Structures are given as C-alpha cells and as structure tokens.
Amino acid sequence: xxxxxxxxxxxxxxxxxxxxxxxxxxxxxxxxxxxxxxxxxxxxxxxxxxxxxxxxxxxxxxxxxxxxxxxxxxxxxxxxxxxxxxxxxxxxxxxxxxxxxxxxxxxxxxxxxxxxxxxxxxxxxxxxxxxxxxxxxxxxxxxxxxxxxxxxxxxxxxxxxxxxxxxxxxxxxxxxxxxxxxxxxxxxxxxxxxxxxxxxxxxxxxxxxxxxxxxxxxxxxxxxxxxxxxxxxxxxxxxxxxxxxxxxxxxxxxxxxxxxxxxxxx
Amino acid sequence: xxxxxxxxxxxxxxxxxxxxxxxxxxxxxxxxxxxxxxxxxxxxxxxxxxxxxxxxxxxxxxxxxxxxxxxxxxxxxxxxxxxxxxxxxxxxxxxxxxxxxxxxxxxxxxxxxxxxxxxxxxxxxxxxxxxxxxxxxxxxxxxxxxxxxxxxxxxxxxxxxxxxxxxxxxxxxxxxxxxxxxxxxxxxxxxxxxxxxxxxxxxxxxxxxxxxxxxxxxxxxxxxxxxxxxxxxxxxxxxxxxxxxxxxxxxxxxxxxxxxxxxxxxxxxxxxxxxxxxxxxxxxxxxxxxxxxxxxxxxxxxxxxxxxxxxxxxxxxxxxxxxxxxxxxxxxxxxxxxxxxxxxxxxxxxxxxxxxxxxxxxxxxxxxxxxxxxxxxxxxxxxxxxxxxxxxxxxxx
Numbered sequence: 001x002x003x004x005x006x007x008x009x010x011x012x013x014x015x016x017x018x019x020x021x022x023x024x025x026x027x028x029x030x031x032x033x034x035x036x037x038x039x040x041x042x043x044x045x046x047x048x049x050x051x052x053x054x055x056x057x058x059x060x061x062x063x064x065x066x067x068x069x070x071x072x073x074x075x076x077x078x079x080x081x082x083x084x085x086x087x088x089x090x091x092x093x094x095x096x097x098x099x100x101x102x103x104x105x106x107x108x109x110x111x112x113x114x115x116x117x118x119x120x121x122x123x124x125x126x127x128x129x130x131x132x133x134x135x136x137x138x139x140x141x142x143x144x145x146x147x148x149x150x151x152x153x154x155x156x157x158x159x160x161x162x163x164x165x166x167x168x169x170x171x172x173x174x175x176x177x178x179x180x181x182x183x184x185x186x187x188x189x190x191x192x193x194x195x196x197x198x199x200x201x202x203x204x205x206x207x208x209x210x211x212x213x214x215x216x217x218x219x220x221x222x223x224x225x226x227x228x229x230x231x232x233x234x235x236x237x238x239x240x241x242x243x244x245x246x247x248x249x250x251x252x253x254x255x256x257x258x259x260x261x262x263x264x265x266x
Numbered sequence: 267x268x269x270x271x272x273x274x275x276x277x278x279x280x281x282x283x284x285x286x287x288x289x290x291x292x293x294x295x296x297x298x299x300x301x302x303x304x305x306x307x308x309x310x311x312x313x314x315x316x317x318x319x320x321x322x323x324x325x326x327x328x329x330x331x332x333x334x335x336x337x338x339x340x341x342x343x344x345x346x347x348x349x350x351x352x353x354x355x356x357x358x359x360x361x362x363x364x365x366x367x368x369x370x371x372x373x374x375x376x377x378x379x380x381x382x383x384x385x386x387x388x389x390x391x392x393x394x395x396x397x398x399x400x401x402x403x404x405x406x407x408x409x410x411x412x413x414x415x416x417x418x419x420x421x422x423x424x425x426x427x428x429x430x431x432x433x434x435x436x437x438x439x440x441x442x443x444x445x446x447x448x449x450x451x452x453x454x455x456x457x458x459x460x461x462x463x464x465x466x467x468x469x470x471x472x473x474x475x476x477x478x479x480x481x482x483x484x485x486x487x488x489x490x491x492x493x494x495x496x497x498x499x500x501x502x503x504x505x506x507x508x509x510x511x512x513x514x515x516x517x518x519x520x521x522x523x524x525x526x527x528x529x530x531x532x533x534x535x536x537x538x539x540x541x542x543x544x545x546x547x548x549x550x551x552x553x554x555x556x557x558x559x560x561x562x563x564x565x566x567x568x569x570x571x572x573x574x575x576x577x578x579x580x581x582x583x584x585x586x587x588x589x590x591x592x593x594x595x596x597x598x599x600x601x602x603x604x605x606x607x608x609x610x611x612x613x614x615x616x617x618x619x620x621x622x623x624x625x626x627x628x629x630x631x632x633x634x635x636x637x638x639x640x641x642x643x644x645x646x647x648x649x650x651x652x653x654x655x656x657x658x659x660x661x662x663x
Contacts, residue, residue, distance in 0.1 A: 051612055054604075078614035086612075090605045094627025103623060104613045135627070136609075152613065 003065065004029045004191025005050075005082075005160045010060035011216075012042075012049045019045045021216035022060065025193075027160065029065075032182070032192040034227075036199060037213035038235045043195045044087060046213075047164040051084045052077050064160055079108060081159030085149035087168060092136040097128075097148065100136055101155050108156065118155045126151040126181055143174025150181045161185065163194040167201040179204030202227045212238055219244065270360050270370035277364040286363065289547045289579050290487065290518050294433045294461055296364075299403040301372060302329040306398030306427070314453045314481075315423050317644040320389040322419070325377045328396045330404030332377050340387055340418065341380040357439045357467035357493075365463050366491075369405045369437050376407025376437075379420065383413035383443065390419040390449070390638050397460060400430040409439045412446035412474070421638055422452040424484070426460040438466040442474035444498065449477050449637035453645075456484035458513060463489045472498030472527070477637035481645055482509030482517045482538070489518040496523070496530040496558075503532040508632040510649045511544030511576070512656065518547040523565070525558040525591075534565035537632050539625070539649075540576035541656045551583040554591050561591040569599040570628060572656065573663045601663065618657055625653045 005027040012020040019042045027033050037043050049056050052074035062069045069077050092100070098119060105115035123129040128144070128151045137145055146166055153161050166182065167175045182194060182205050194207065202210075210226040211218045214235065219242055220226065229237055239245075279296065280287040305328040323337025332344040360370045381387055395406045412418045426432065434456070442448055448468075456462050462485045468476050482488050494503045509517040517540075523532045538546045548567045569578035582595035602624050610620035629649050633642040656662050 053608065073611075073617075074608065075611040075614055075616050075620075078612055084612060086609070090603075090609050092606050092609060092624070092627060094630035095610075095623050100610065100613070100615075100623065103619060104615055107614050107616065107619065156613065 002029045003027070003063070005193065006063040006066075007050075008061040008063075010046070010049065010058070010062060012045055012056045012058045014045070014056050019216050020049065023213075023217050025211065025218055027191040027193050029159070029191050030188040031208040032186060032194060032205070034202065034207040034210045035193055035195045035213055036210060036230065037197070039197065041213045042216040043197070043213055044164055047084055047162050047195060050082065050162060082162070083153050083156060083158035083160070084162040084164060085146065085153065085166060087165040089137050089145050089149055091138050093138070095136050096133050097136050098132040101152060104156055115155070122151055122154040125184065126154065141174070142169040143171075143177055146170070146174075146178045147181055150178070150185055154185055157189070159190060161190060161192045163192065165197060166194055167196055167198065175201055176204055199227055199230050214239065214244060270367060273360045274364065274367035274371040277361065277367055279364050286520065289545065290489065290516055292461065292463075292487065294403070296368065296403070299433055300401055302331070302399055302402045302404050305329040305331040305333065308333065309396050309398065309425055309427065312423055312425050312455060313644055314455060314641055315392055315394065315421070317641060318390065318392065318421065319640045322387050322389045322391045325379070325391065325393040326396070327377060327394065327406045327408075329399055329402060330373065330375070330406050332375055335377055337379070337391055340385075340391055341382065342391070343378045343380070345376055345378055357469060358437060358465045362465065365435050366465050368403075369407070369435050369465065373405035373407050373437065376409065378409040378411065379418070380411045381413055381416040381418040384415050385413065386417045387419050388417075390421040390451075393420060393422045395422060395424050395434075395436060397426040397432050397434045397456070398430065400427070400432055403433040403435065406434070406436040408436070410441065410448065410450070412440075412442045412448050414443040415445040416443065417447040419449040419638060420451075422450075424452065424454045424456055424462060426456040428457050429459050430457060431459045432461070434460060434462045436462070436464045438464060440466070440468040440476065442468070442470045442476055442501075444472045444474060446471065446474040448475070451479035451481070451636060451638040451641070453481045453641070454484050454488050454490075456488065458484065458486055458515060460485050461487045463487075464491065466490060466492045468494045468503070470494070470496050470498055470501035470503060473500040474498060475502045477504045477506075479637045480505070480507035480519075482507065482519075483648060485515065485517075487516045487518065489520070492519070492521045494523045494532065496525045496532060497527055499527040499529055501527055501530050504635075504637075505532075505534045505536070506632055506635045506637070507536045508629050508645070508649070509536075509538035509546055510652055511538070511540040511546055512542050512652055513544060514542070515544045516547070517544070519549070520547075521550040523550070523552050523563065525552075525554045525561045525563060528558060529560040530558060531562045533563070534567075535632065535635065536566070537568045537628060538578065539570040539572055539628070539653070540578055541572040541653075542661055543575045545577040545579070547579045549581045549583065550595070551585060552593055552595070553585045554588050554593065556587045558588050559590040561588065561593065563591070563593040565595045567597045568628070570625075571599060571601060572653070573661055621657065621662070622650070622654060626650060
C-alpha cells in the first residue's frame with residue numbers, strides 16, 4: 001500500500017496561539033479517510049497548513065508520496081498533487097471556471113485537447129456544465145460550490161484531496177449529492193482526506209478509516225464503530241472514554257457554523 | 267464668441283487647488299500654445315477603429331478641423347459658423363471653467379450627427395478625433411442628436427501624433443429625444459505627451475436610454491468631465507468605463523449624474539488600474555432633484571493599485587433632495603485580492619499567471635458591458651499587454 005499523505009509531528013500556530021499540537025496522520029493511495037472533530041479542534045488549520053496558506057508558524061513534516069511539502073509555495077504543492085476543496089470557496093470576479101481550469105491544466109503539462117475533454121466529461125458527471133463559463137463560484141449555492149470544487153479535482157487529478165467541511169451549510173439533499181460526488185472521485189491513484197464536523201455525511205459515504213481530532217491532535221482512529229459512537233454520544237462520549245478534559249477556548253464562530261452545529265435532518 | 271472670450275479672459279487657469287481640479291496638474295499655459303490654422307496630416311488608422319467589424323460612416327477631425335464627414339445613415343454635417351447655432355454652447359456653461367470657456371471662445375468648427383426620428387443606426391458611426399501638431403491647442407466639437415424613437419451608435423477614437431506635446435479640449439454634446447437610444451463609446455488612446463480635457467454632456471428626454479462607455483489608456487493627463495442629465499420621466503443612463511495608467515499618467519474622471527425627471531434609472535460602473543507613478547481620480551456625484559420621485563441609481567468605482575508609487579483617488583458622492591429613491595455607491599482602492607490569488611494558486615497556477623488571470627477578470631466585467639461590440643478583445647489585449655510588461659520588468663509590487 002503506497003502512502004499518499006504522511007503527516008508527522010505537525011504543529012502549527014497563528015498569532016501566537018498554538019492550534020496543531022504534534023499531529024500524525026497517514027492516508028494511503030486509493031483510500032478515503034474521514035477526519036472528524038468539534039469546532040476549534042484544528043481541522044481547518046490542518047488544511048490551511050497543508051495547502052500553504054500564509055500566516056502560520058509551522059513545524060513537523062508533511063510528505064506527499066514521500067516528497068516534503070512544507071517548504072514549498074502554495075502553487076508548487078498543488079502541482080505536486082495536493083488539492084484542497086475549500087470550506088468557503090471565494091468568488092473570483094470575471095475569471096470563468098473553464099478558462100481557469102485550462103490554465104491550471106496547461107501549467108501541469110496537460111494538453112489543451114485533453115483538458116477540454118476532461119472538463120466536458122467531468123462537468124457532465126458532477127452536473128456543473130452550466131457554471132463553466134461563469135465567473136468562479138459566482139452566484140452558486142453552497143452545494144453547487146462544493147460540487148464545483150470536487151469537479152475541479154476530477155479535472156486536475158490530484159494525488160491527495162483535502163475536502164474541508166465538505167458538508168457544511170448544506171441541506172440534506174445537497175449533502176446526499178456531495179456525498180455521491182465524493183464517492184465518485186475515489187480512485188486507486190488518489191488519497192482523500194474528508195474533513196467534517198458533523199457525522200451525517202457518513203450515512204452516505206463509507207470512509208476506509210475515521211480519525212477523531214481534538215485539541216490539535218488525532219486522539220483516536222478506527223472504523224465504522226467510531227462513527228456510531230459519535231452518533232450516539234457525540235464528542236463528549238469520546239472525551240469521556242479517553243479521559244480528555246474539554247478546553248474552553250473556542251475560536252471565533254462564522255455564521256455558517258450555526259448550520260454545521262444544527263442537526264436539521266435528525 | 268465675443269461673450270465667451272470675455273468669460274475666458276476673466277477666469278483663472280486651474281492650479282489644482284480648486285476642488286474640481288484636486289490631484290491634477292495642468293502643465294500647459296494658454297499663452298504659450300498656438301491655435302491651429304492649417305491642420306496637420308491625418309494619422310494612420312488606429313487599432314481600435316481597425317478592429318471594428320463594420321461602421322455606418324466616418325467623421326475625421328484633425329487639430330480641431332473637420333476634414334471628412336460621411337455617413338450612409340445619419341445626417342452628418344460640418345458646421346463652421348458656430349454663432350448661428352444656438353445649441354453650440356448649450357450644454358456646458360461657458361463659465362464652467364477656463365477650458366470650457368476656451369472651447370466656447372476659440373472652437374471654430376464642429377461636426378453634428380443627427381439621427382432622424384425612428385431611424386436606426388446599427389453599426390457605429392466612427393468619429394476620429396486626432397491632434398497632430400506639437401505646441402498647439404485645439405477644440406474639436408461633436409454633437410449627436412438622436413431623434414424621437416431613433417437609435418444611434420457612435421465610436422469616438424482619440425489619438426495624437428507620437429511625442430507631440432499639445433493640448434486638446436474637445437466638447438461632446440449628446441442629445442436624446444423622447445424614446446431615443448444611444449450607444450456611445452470613446453477610446454482615449456492619445457500619445458503620452460498629450461493632454462486631453464473633454465467636456466461631455468448628455469441630456470435625456472422622456473423614456474430615452476443612453477449607454478456611454480469610456481476607455482482611458484493614453485495621455486499624460488486624460489480628463490473626462492461628464493454630465494448626464496436625466497430630464498425626461500422614465501429615462502435611463504448607463505456609464506461604464508475602464509482605465510489603466512502607467513508611467514506618470516493621470517487619468518481623471520469627474521462625473522455628475524443629475525436625476526430630474528421621475529422614474530429614472532442610472533448606473534455608473536468604472537474600473538481602473540494604476541502602476542508605476544500613475545494616478546487616477548474618480549469623483550462621481552449622483553444628484554437627485556426634488557421632484558425626481560422613484561429614482562433608482564447606483565455607482566461603482568473599483569481601483570487596483572499595482573505599485574507602491576501609484577495612486578488612485580475615489581470619491582463617490584450622493585446629493586439627495588427627494589425621499590422616494592433607491593440609491594447607493596461602492597468604491598474600493600487596493601492591490602489584487604490576496605484571497606483570489608490564494609485560490610488560483612492553490613490549484614497550481616504560479617503567482618504571475620494567477621495575477622494575469624485576475625487582471626483580465628477585473629476588466630472583463632467592464633468589457634462585457636461596453637456599449638459597442640467588437641472592441642472587447644483589442645481592449646483586453648492592450649490592458650493585458652501593459653500589465654504583463656510591468657510584471658516582466660518587475661514594476662508590479
């Protein structure tokens with residue numbers, strides 16, 4: 001089994017506040033792992049640090065198929081094979097999705113004919129054809145944005161896909177659609193790390209392994225039984241079983257967190 | 267003209283201290299400039315005009331003299347006896363400023379385009395306004411009269427001879443009859459040694475629609491003083507523009523959109539970038555008169571500042587004398603958005619490439635709304651070329 005992503009002793013802080021506390025995580029090629037944790041546990045920070053967002057003080061290692069990522073620029077990491085689906089993808093005015101993907105494909109040495117073909121095919125598969133000639137993320141609903149993010153991955157074919165809060169802010173129909181898209185993207189050449197706060201998406205996708213993150217590190221890893229434990233008793237049950245004390249430092253909330261915190265479909 | 271001359275002599279040259287001339291230096295002294303008795307040689311056709319797929323006709327004004335005026339559709343006239351034309355000084359008050367007074371006092375001829383009621387001019391009439399003789403001042407004059415329920419389309423192409431230091435003070439009057447529709451685009455592509463101060467006015471009658479576009483690329487100082495008066499009920503105005511300043515250029519936009527009639531709508535949408543030591547100025551006043559009930563109006567001005575020494579001044583203003591209105595403004599000045607760069611780079615685009623895509627995207631929103639079709643690509647390419655050159659020479663911060 002080849003390793004897609006190998007994170008070792010990763011620590012990260014921002015503005016003097018430590019968020020990741022020596023995190024270890026391995027995602028093999030061909031597998032999909034879920035990373036679950038309460039708000040403030042550092043899930044999104046992990047994504048930002050791996051993708052290369054500015055502003056974090058980072059130590060430790062992160063390897064993509066054995067190649068060190070942390071010393072590289074954002075775009076170099078992407079070309080090496082790391083892509084993130086953002087929790088809040090930004091709208092980019094005036095830049096059409098198709099044009100953008102053609103440039104990104106060219107930068108990877110994919111021929112234009114091949115790129116155009118992939119765009120058409122994958123757009124049909126993820127039902128985003130009507131967004132291709134629109135500005136990136138312009139006027140898209142939450143679910144459409146997430147499908148568009150996954151579609152971009154299908155075109156650019158990363159080796160590691162980070163799906164940050166892929167189900168946040170979505171109604172149940174959109175969660176089902178996005179879950180289907182996530183299952184669709186599985187490939188023997190891809191390792192997927194799907195990050196989620198709330199376990200409802202796990203009713204529609206079946207990860208190979210589930211990791212629970214609390215306080216900046218992975219506290220437990222396992223199979224479907226972990227999801228069941230979370231479903232029954234929440235993060236509180238996990239904390240109690242592991243003897244962890246709840247920390248009081250919650251990060252600033254964003255409005256969409258309200259939706260991720262509220263189990264509408266239960 | 268004698269009266270105008272009196273006004274001209276009574277006014278001071280702008281010093282930059284006046285509110286209306288803030289940020290701007292007019293480095294010409296009238297006494298040192300010569301009027302043009304014999305116009306220079308016409309310039310080679312410019313690339314903006316060349317890229318137009320079709321045209322209704324051509325007007326050529328060189329150094330203030332009308333050298334050619336033909337049109338298959340519109341009535342195009344050259345008029346030389348301006349004293350006999352009461353409309354000539356109608357739209358810009360002679361005492362508006364020293365330059366407006368100079369135009370009224372010294373302009374000797376102009377072109378008038380008159381589209382008859384119900385007539386439709388589909389392809390644009392091309393008006394080339396050129397200045398060729400260094401050390402001169404000239405006063406080109408253009409009137410466009412759109413008859414009742416008529417439709418007109420006009421492209422004005424401003425150019426000047428390479429390296430010629432000169433002053434151009436054009437006047438453009440646009441008059442729309444009831445139900446008239448006008449698409450008007452000016453492309454200011456003067457040489458960087460020239461100074462251009464345009465006074466342009468549009469007066470809209472009932473249910474008329476004007477779409478005015480402006481592309482500002484050239485001149486050392488390129489100033490557009492634009493007034494749109496929505497006099498008739500139900501009239502509607504759109505002003506869109508883009509500008510890109512490099513070197514030590516100043517691109518200067520002063521706009522007043524005056525809502526007088528009822529149920530009128532207007533939108534101003536201007537985007538610009540400055541690099542090197544260039545600066546841009548936008549002041550936009552949306553004025554809603556007392557009886558202008560059910561006015562809907564908005565103005566947007568977005569600026570990219572691409573180098574440390576470049577400056578963009580953006581001052582939107584509202585003056586509302588009526589309470590049954592919807593209006594607003596948006597303005598911004600800053601570098602390329604770091605969030606946008608991050609997003610594009612996170613998909614594998616290197617920084618230079620991501621910046622280029624963002625620059626194209628920034629202006630594409632204006633290009634998509636230009637009132638005259640067929641010029642988008644050449645305008646986009648020109649703006650892009652300027653940015654890429656600056657990027658490659660390390661002039662972008």
